[in-house]
Every structure is written in structure tokens, then in C-alpha cells.
Amino acid sequence: xxxxxxRLADLSLTLPTPAAPVANYVPYTRAGTLLFISGxxxxxxxxxxxxxxSGRVGxxxxxxxxxxxxxxxxxxxxxxxxxxxxxxxxxRCLKLxxxxxxxxxxxxxxxxxNGASDLMVAVLGDRGKHARSAVGVAQLPLGCxxxxxxxxxxx
Amino acid sequence: xxxxxxRLADLSLTLPTPAAPVANYVPYTRAGTLLFISGxxxxxxxxxxxxxxSGRVGxxxxxxxxxxxxxxxxxxxxxxxxxxxxxxxxxRCLKLxxxxxxxxxxxxxxxxxNGASDLMVAVLGDRGKHARSAVGVAQLPLGCxxxxxxxxxxx
Amino acid sequence: xxxxxxRLADLSLTLPTPAAPVANYVPYTRAGTLLFISGxxxxxxxxxxxxxxSGRVGxxxxxxxxxxxxxxxxxxxxxxxxxxxxxxxxxRCLKLxxxxxxxxxxxxxxxxxNGASDLMVAVLGDRGKHARSAVGVAQLPLGCxxxxxxxxxxx
Numbered sequence: 001x002x003x004x005x006x007r008l009a010d011l012s013l014t015l016p017t018p019a020a021p022v023a024n025y026v027p028y029t030r031a032g033t034l035l036f037i038s039g040x041x042x043x044x045x046x047x048x049x050x051x052x053x054s055g056r057v058g059x060x061x062x063x064x065x066x067x068x069x070x071x072x073x074x075x076x077x078x079x080x081x082x083x084x085x086x087x088x089x090x091x092r093c094l095k096l097x098x099x100x101x102x103x104x105x106x107x108x109x110x111x112x113x114n115g116a117s118d119l120m121v122a123v124l125g126d127r128g129k130h131a132r133s134a135v136g137v138a139q140l141p142l143g144c145x146x147x148x149x150x151x152x153x154x155x
Numbered sequence: 156x157x158x159x160x161x162r163l164a165d166l167s168l169t170l171p172t173p174a175a176p177v178a179n180y181v182p183y184t185r186a187g188t189l190l191f192i193s194g195x196x197x198x199x200x201x202x203x204x205x206x207x208x209s210g211r212v213g214x215x216x217x218x219x220x221x222x223x224x225x226x227x228x229x230x231x232x233x234x235x236x237x238x239x240x241x242x243x244x245x246x247r248c249l250k251l252x253x254x255x256x257x258x259x260x261x262x263x264x265x266x267x268x269n270g271a272s273d274l275m276v277a278v279l280g281d282r283g284k285h286a287r288s289a290v291g292v293a294q295l296p297l298g299c300x301x302x303x304x305x306x307x308x309x310x
Numbered sequence: 311x312x313x314x315x316x317r318l319a320d321l322s323l324t325l326p327t328p329a330a331p332v333a334n335y336v337p338y339t340r341a342g343t344l345l346f347i348s349g350x351x352x353x354x355x356x357x358x359x360x361x362x363x364s365g366r367v368g369x370x371x372x373x374x375x376x377x378x379x380x381x382x383x384x385x386x387x388x389x390x391x392x393x394x395x396x397x398x399x400x401x402r403c404l405k406l407x408x409x410x411x412x413x414x415x416x417x418x419x420x421x422x423x424n425g426a427s428d429l430m431v432a433v434l435g436d437r438g439k440h441a442r443s444a445v446g447v448a449q450l451p452l453g454c455x456x457x458x459x460x461x462x463x464x465x
């Protein structure tokens with residue numbers, strides 16, 4: 001078991017079969033050493049969006065549930081990266097953009113997106129440390145509370 | 156007539172003169188083999204934003220009209236790429252971000268952005284298959300219903 | 311004094327100590343000649359967000375104040391780039407995404423983001439000319455009116 005697999009095991013985390021895109025695009029593209037991962041939604045291990053992860057944070061969705069949703073988005077980013085590359089040993093996370101469906105007046109957006117950022121560092125270690133933008137948006141696909149896209153580097 | 160020109164002809168599509176930026180920036184920048192295209196608005200062949208493409212999807216703008224607006228954004232991305240490179244034969248679409256001005260409760264955002272994704276694949280074939288994020292936002296420049304930005308690769 | 315330092319002096323601009331990320335990520339990552347700068351908020355020279363830069367543009371925040379906020383975001387982008395590279399002489403701005411917290415019906419988003427774009431060109435000259443997307447969003451971290459992220463090139 002290598003280092004990444006050990007961390008996944010320590011987190012009791014199994015990467016799911018990556019979700020198929022919900023529309024006419026592909027889950028990732030590669031250009032040289034850059035790997036662009038499509039915006040990932042918080043599909044769970046059962047391939048479904050939990051009710052707790054649907055709606056706007058600060059209204060139907062609690063901040064805690066939203067952070068879990070962001071974590072799932074990051075798990076799905078890693079699942080796509082593994083599908084692209086076969087293993088995660090040479091993946092570095094360059095940048096995340098976290099989109100949070102936010103109720104009016106909900107501004108604790110960074111804490112929500114931390115669910116994704118923390119998972120990246122937990123699994124990839126120093127190579128998980130990334131640049132990031134976090135924004136509160138009006139609506140996300142399928143009514144999800146969080147969507148996260150990633151730019152990765154193959155090192 | 157090459158393959159790309161043939162596809163454009165099959166789609167009865169003429170690439171317009173690219174729109175000038177609506178503010179102080181440039182339509183594209185190139186770094187090595189990457190070509191970054193500024194967020195494109197749904198300017199039509201007449202250089203105007205149609206009334207049907209102004210406003211929020213799910214309120215003033217129908218989903219069908221929004222999909223057409225997204226298609227126009229993609230046409231304008233290709234027009235900018237042609238202006239940058241002279242021809243489209245060596246262009247690959249790596250990533251799109253589709254921003255959709257969405258009315259509260261309008262969540263069929265992926266179908267709207269498909270207007271852009273489908274056009275990319277229709278014109279560029281396999282090289283049009285891209286990673287993508289789609290988000291519903293509060294407002295877009297000039298009150299447009301859709302804005303799409305692109306990261307392209309010169310192959 | 312080199313050209314960039316001269317321009318900063320002409321603008322009476324001192325780059326601040328870069329703001330620490332407000333959550334678990336890093337201010338920038340580098341991959342080859344690309345430098346990804348995390349979304350920057352309008353922290354002032356005093357390390358604080360001015361009251362005039364908190365809230366939604368078109369409601370609590372005036373368009374003029376928002377343009378100043380966007381300018382501060384760009385100043386902070388340059389401060390991060392200087393922290394990353396030591397000096398700004400070999401920095402080119404490839405792309406900005408400007409996120410503006412917009413009140414309903416506020417659509418003059420490009421003019422707001424010009425505050426960032428103009429500063430980039432004022433400091434970096436031709437190497438400051440960038441591709442750009444500007445979008446109006448529901449909420450930004452800490453309730454800020456503007457957030458700007460950047461992709462830079464080391465030339």
C-alpha cells in the first residue's frame with residue numbers, strides 16, 4: 001500500500017466510480033502536465049445527491065452539511081483524477097474554485113469550501129495545497145449546495 | 156475547404172467579427188500552447204444582444220432561448236480563437252465555464268450550457284470535448300442571460 | 311528603480327504584506343511558467359476590509375467604491391505575485407476572473423471589474439493586458455463586494 005492509499009485507508013475513504021457528466025462534456029481533459037477536472041457535484045458513494053446537500057446554504061442546507069458536500073466534491077475530483085491517471089501518486093492540486101449556493105446574507109463561504117480543501121490536503125499531503133477561489137452563487141446544477149472544479153498538475 | 160470549414164458550412168454557421176471587449180481587457184491571451192478566451196456574451200451576428208437573451212433564465216428568458224444564447228457564446232469563443240490563430244484546425248477546447256443568470260429556483264443550468272458544449276463538439280469534433288463547470292449566478296454583464304469563458308489548447 | 315517600481319511610485323502605490331488566506335489553502339501555486347493566485351479580497355493597506363467595500367454593489371456599496379475594491383483586489387494579486395517571485399519584472403497577467411456581489415438589477419459589472427483591469431495595465435504595462443470574465447454573484451467571503459482571481463505567467 002503506497003502513501004496515498006494509506007491516507008485514504010486512514011480516512012476510511014474509498015474513491016467511488018466517478019460520476020458521469022450530467023451533460024454533454026467530459027469529466028477531464030489533459031494538456032501537457034495540466035489536468036482540468038470538470039466541476040464536481042456532491043454525489044455520494046451511492047451515486048445520489050443527499051437531501052441534506054440540496055438547496056441553499058443558510059436556508060435548507062446547514063453550514064456543516066455544506067462542508068460535507070464540499071468534501072464529497074473533492075472526493076469526486078480525486079476519483080476523476082484516478083480514472084484519468086490510474087493512480088494519485090503523481091497528482092498535485094494547483095487550484096480549486098468552490099461555488100456555494102448561498103442564501104441571502106450567508107457569507108461563511110470559506111468555511112464551507114474548507115470541506116474540499118481539507119480533504120485535498122488530507123489525501124495528497126503537501127501536494128494537496130492549492131490556490132483557491134470561493135464564491136456564493138445563485139443556483140447550481142441539480143439544485144446542489146456546492147460545486148467544486150479543479151486544476152491539477154501531473155508531477 | 157477543410158474539415159472545420161466543412162462543419163461550419165454544414166451548420167450554416169459563419170463566424171462573426173469578434174466582439175470587442177466591453178471593458179479594459181483583451182479578448183484572449185496566449186501562453187505557450189494555452190489560449191485563454193475572455194468570457195463571451197451572446198452577441199449575435201448583428202453585433203447585438205437579442206432581447207430574448209437578456210434577463211434571468213426561468214424569468215424573462217426561456218430555457219430554450221438561454222440555450223441559444225449559450226450557443227452564441229460558443230460561436231463567439233470560436234470567432235476569437237480564429238482571430239487569434241487564423242484558423243481553427245489546431246484548436247482543442249480544454250475547459251468551459253458557463254455562467255447562467257438564473258432566476259430563483261431555476262436549476263436546469265446544465266441543459267442551458269449544453270448550447271455551448273454541443274456547438275463546440277459540432278464544430279471541433281473530438282477536439283471539442285471539454286471539461287466544464289456550470290453555475291447559476293446573480294447577474295451578468297449587460298444583463299445577459301449567459302456568459303461562457305474558455306481555455307483552449309493549440310495542438 | 312526599475313520600470314515596475316517606477317510605475318508603482320508614480321501611482322503612489324506600496325504593495326502591502328500579502329493577506330494570509332482566510333481558510334485552508336495557499337495564496338498561490340506555480341506550475342512551470344504558470345502562477346495561480348487565489349481569489350483576492352479587497353483588504354486595504356491596514357489589513358482590513360473597509361465598510362464601503364462590504365455588501366452588495368447597487369445596494370450598500372456604490373459602483374465607485376466597488377471599483378476601488380476591485381483595484382485593491384488587483385493590488386493584492388500583485389502583492390502575492392511579488393511574494394511568490396521576489397519581483398514583478400517578469401510577470402504577465404494572463405487572465406482575471408472578477409466576481410462582484412451584485413444587488414438585483416445591478417448589471418454594470420464590467421465597470422466595477424475595470425478597477426482591477428486598469429490597475430494591472432497601469433503597473434505591468436503591456437504585460438498587464440489580460441483575458442477576463444466578470445460575473446455578478448450572490449455572496450462573497452466575509453461579505454466583500456468584490457473578489458478577483460488571477461492566472462499569471464512568468465515570462
